[in-house]
Amino acid sequence: MTELWEGLVTAVKLIISLDPEVMEIAGRSLAISATSSAIAALICLPLGAVISFNNFPGKRTLINIVQTLFSLPTVAVGLFVFVLFSSAGPVGGLGIIFTPTVMVIGQVILISPIMLGLTISALSGVDKAITDTAISLGASGFQMAVTVLREARFAVLAGLIMGFGRAISEVGLSMMVGGNIRGFTRTITTAISLETSKGDLELSLALGIILIALALVINLALNRIQQR
Amino acid sequence: MPLVETVDLYRKYDGQDILKNINLKVDKGEVFALIGPTGAGKTTLLRLIDLLEMPTSGKIYFAGRDAAKSSKVRFQMRRRMAFVLQKPVVFNASIYDNIACGLKWRGVKKNNIRQRVGAILEMIGLSAYQDRNARTLSGGEAQRVAIARAVVTEPEVLLLDEPTANLDPLSVAKIEELITGIIHRYGTTIIMATHDMPQGQRLAGRIGVLINGKILQAGDPREVFASPRSREVAEFVGVDNIIDGIVVSAEEGMVGVDIGGNKIIEAISPYPVGEEVSACVRPEDITLTPSKTTSSARNAFSGQIIGAVSLGPLSRIEIDCGFRLVALVTRRSAEELALEKRKQVYATFKATAVHVLRRN
Numbered sequence: 289m290t291e292l293w294e295g296l297v298t299a300v301k302l303i304i305s306l307d308p309e310v311m312e313i314a315g316r317s318l319a320i321s322a323t324s325s326a327i328a329a330l331i332c333l334p335l336g337a338v339i340s341f342n343n344f345p346g347k348r349t350l351i352n353i354v355q356t357l358f359s360l361p362t363v364a365v366g367l368f369v370f371v372l373f374s375s376a377g378p379v380g381g382l383g384i385i386f387t388p389t390v391m392v393i394g395q396v397i398l399i400s401p402i403m404l405g406l407t408i409s410a411l412s413g414v415d416k417a418i419t420d421t422a423i424s425l426g427a428s429g430f431q432m433a434v435t436v437l438r439e440a441r442f443a444v445l446a447g448l449i450m451g452f453g454r455a456i457s458e459v460g461l462s463m464m465v466g467g468n469i470r471g472f473t474r475t476i477t478t479a480i481s482l483e484t485s486k487g488d489l490e491l492s493l494a495l496g497i498i499l500i501a502l503a504l505v506i507n508l509a510l511n512r513i514q515q516r
Numbered sequence: 517m518p519l520v521e522t523v524d525l526y527r528k529y530d531g532q533d534i535l536k537n538i539n540l541k542v543d544k545g546e547v548f549a550l551i552g553p554t555g556a557g558k559t560t561l562l563r564l565i566d567l568l569e570m571p572t573s574g575k576i577y578f579a580g581r582d583a584a585k586s587s588k589v590r591f592q593m594r595r596r597m598a599f600v601l602q603k604p605v606v607f608n609a610s611i612y613d614n615i616a617c618g619l620k621w622r623g624v625k626k627n628n629i630r631q632r633v634g635a636i637l638e639m640i641g642l643s644a645y646q647d648r649n650a651r652t653l654s655g656g657e658a659q660r661v662a663i664a665r666a667v668v669t670e671p672e673v674l675l676l677d678e679p680t681a682n683l684d685p686l687s688v689a690k691i692e693e694l695i696t697g698i699i700h701r702y703g704t705t706i707i708m709a710t711h712d713m714p715q716g717q718r719l720a721g722r723i724g725v726l727i728n729g730k731i732l733q734a735g736d737p738r739e740v741f742a743s744p745r746s747r748e749v750a751e752f753v754g755v756d757n758i759i760d761g762i763v764v765s766a767e768e769g770m771v772g773v774d775i776g777g778n779k780i781i782e783a784i785s786p787y788p789v790g791e792e793v794s795a796c797v798r799p800e801d802i803t804l805t806p807s808k809t810t811s812s813a814r815n816a817f818s819g820q821i822i823g824a825v826s827l828g829p830l831s832r833i834e835i836d837c838g839f840r841l842v843a844l845v846t847r848r849s850a851e852e853l854a855l856e857k858r859k860q861v862y863a864t865f866k867a868t869a870v871h872v873l874r875r876n
Contacts, residue, residue, distance in 0.1 A: 418605060425665065427621050
């Protein structure tokens with residue numbers, strides 16, 4: 289118990305003193321996950337709108353598959369990306385295995401189903417009367433989609449945040465394709481995993497606190513936006 | 517050339533005909549009301565005219581052009597119309613942005629938008645609230661915003677679906693005033709659906725009665741009101757007394773209709789002897805007196821009151837004269853004559869108050 293308490297105290301000191309290593313790891317985590325979330329959002333918002341506003345055979349099945357992929361295991365995505373980008377893999381020639389770039393690619397694959405699925409359900413939650421009103425007022429297909437997305441903005445935003453949350457908190461994928469290289473691909477989660485196994489609880493706890501604090505800040509910001 | 521024309525329009529849902537053989541022509545500047553009970557197909561017809569849905573068969577022409585041509589043609593046509601849905605729909609944005617959206621989508625310049633939205637906000641009396649979120653408005657205010665949002669685009673045809681359904685009487689009056697204002701100010705062609713017969717009469721220059729997916733009668737509101745062409749229309753426009761009989765005498769336009777039990781109703785009608793008909797009498801055209809009077813009214817029947825219901829300023833009296841007759845009298849005369857259950861009265865009405873329908 290005392291060990292845990294001492295660990296916590298040291299962790300808080302590390303954070304307050306803006307320890308360079310802690311800050312560097314946290315910054316990288318944030319940068320990688322924010323990039324993958326932004327890319328995934330750019331793919332999923334338009335794609336979600338296209339799927340939502342069009343009727344085609346197999347739509348229901350497609351949505352079911354996307355929803356199943358919500359719980360895609362991180363290590364499965366890690367394995368897939370590793371096989372694809374490792375030097376012996378089909379696109380191994382790119383030489384990006386064990387770089388932040390490949391981590392972003394992996395995270396985009398991991399969180400796209402969540403963002404896509406939640407975007408579709410957010411859009412389908414918008415009253416049909418809103419769509420009809422926009423079209424009858426002379427909106428083009430694109431203008432109508434933007435209007436409906438705007439009506440569903442809180443639910444859509446919640447989906448994006450969910451995706452970001454999954455990206456910043458996953459460890460298996462980052463470990464497998466990033467390699468946890470110090471000063472290059474080490475993120476909060478891979479660092480916690482490593483430092484804990486080494487017995488360095490202070491650093492682990494400090495990073496854990498930062499991770500939870502990040503989640504809290506993002507949630508508070510989302511709540512503020514929704515209350516407006 | 518009519519501005520909007522439908523030819524042999526059919527719409528099916530799940531194998532059921534929602535609209536059957538609709539042939540409608542609405543000219544520029546006309547105010548046309550579709551009246552009919554709930555579920556008659558009014559909304560579906562408006563949606564077809566606004567090209568939100570495609571007909572199962574038949575044609576829709578807008579300004580002489582066939583809407584079936586391409587989705588691009590339909591998009592252009594839709595931009596020349598505006599449709600206000602029955603349920604007031606506002607976007608989760610400020611009142612100003614709600615009203616401005618149609619203009620923004622058309623690429624109208626910002627200055628011009630500001631001017632036009634400002635003018636219409638004044639017209640609906642919500643200038644002071646332009647920055648408020650439209651979701652906070654009451655039903656009546658939201659509907660005014662919805663109408664303003666449609667009108668600000670200066671549509672050639674304004675489609676209104678039950679614009680006052682589910683609103684309180686004060687809001688209804690405001691919406692009707694707004695619609696009248698739009699008619700005077702812009703001369704917009706309006707096609708509106710309503711189940712409120714008097715509203716159709718107040719606002720429209722021509723009405724069409726839509727029942728069970730068919731337009732049964734169209735024409736001048738007074739004419740439809742006074743001379744319904746079928747039993748369904750008669751029932752819908754408030755003719756409570758529809759009495760079946762056979763023409764037994766016909767002289768110089770005056771007929772006698774035998775309604776059984778040795779009772780004859782006299783009426784003005786061109787039908788010959790032997791014709792199976794229904795005699796329609798509006799309840800407000802029936803006079804009730806405690807004893808037989810020497811009035812000029814051709815029809816007088818004695819009977820017993822079997823029901824009396826107060827409808828605010830009016831009372832609805834049901835009488836058994838051997839056949840059932842319903843009369844509307846003012847509450848005041850109902851009180852003066854003490855029109856209560858089981859009381860004997862005389863019901864009189866003129867031959868000219870009887871509208872005779874041929875039975876099919």
